Amino acid sequence: MFRSKATLKGSKYIFGVKSGISLSDGSLPSDIIIDDNVWIHGILQSQNGGKIIMEKYTKIGVGTSIRCVNKVVIGAYTAIADNVAISDNNNHPVSPEYRLYMRMQPENDDSRKWKHSSNAPIIIGQNCWIGQNVRIQRGVTIGDNSVIAANSVVTKSVPANCIAGGNPAKILKTDIDQIEPPTTCAGFNEWRKKQ
Numbered sequence: 001m002f003r004s005k006a007t008l009k010g011s012k013y014i015f016g017v018k019s020g021i022s023l024s025d026g027s028l029p030s031d032i033i034i035d036d037n038v039w040i041h042g043i044l045q046s047q048n049g050g051k052i053i054m055e056k057y058t059k060i061g062v063g064t065s066i067r068c069v070n071k072v073v074i075g076a077y078t079a080i081a082d083n084v085a086i087s088d089n090n091n092h093p094v095s096p097e098y099r100l101y102m103r104m105q106p107e108n109d110d111s112r113k114w115k116h117s118s119n120a121p122i123i124i125g126q127n128c129w130i131g132q133n134v135r136i137q138r139g140v141t142i143g144d145n146s147v148i149a150a151n152s153v154v155t156k157s158v159p160a161n162c163i164a165g166g167n168p169a170k171i172l173k174t175d176i177d178q179i180e181p182p183t184t185c186a187g188f189n190e191w192r193k194k195q
Helices: 096-103 186-194
Strands: 013-015 020-024 032-034 038-040 043-047 051-054 065-068 071-074 085-087 122-124 163-166 169-173
Touching: 043 051, 051 065, 065 071
Parallel strands: 013 038, 020 043, 032 051, 043 065, 051 071, 065 085, 071 122
Antiparallel strands: 163 169
């Protein structure tokens, strides 16, 4: 199923029982690119040619959804927890008149497609950690190595090497790349010696 709905690069993947890919409104398998060693336990949805790129060693958890009509990039080594919502669009226009019209249309009507709503790319950098129940809004960039605390709503970009949290998310800590890692894991200690 996944091979017919995405472009798979490499050879190692984990697709969970509750995972899936949805292509609609002209999106093609070439619009979703999944690199090597990616774990998908959530849902990828592309409409109108929206590009979803999951770089190597990335992961999305159970109940997580990526909704794309523009572009969403998940940088290498980034882990996204369960029940995260990432949407590069507003799902529908804010205009009350438009919403009134849309409510009176059938379920699969063109008026309900994401291409009619405000949208902007989402870029999540490398080695990020996105906590459980986070929502990431359109136009956000999250810098490399940053952490988004559980239950946060990210409406503005987050620089590299930061922890952000809250609703709306604010910077809580900077320069986390300067924090010394624990030395209690033998495997990590051996790996670090080789770097």
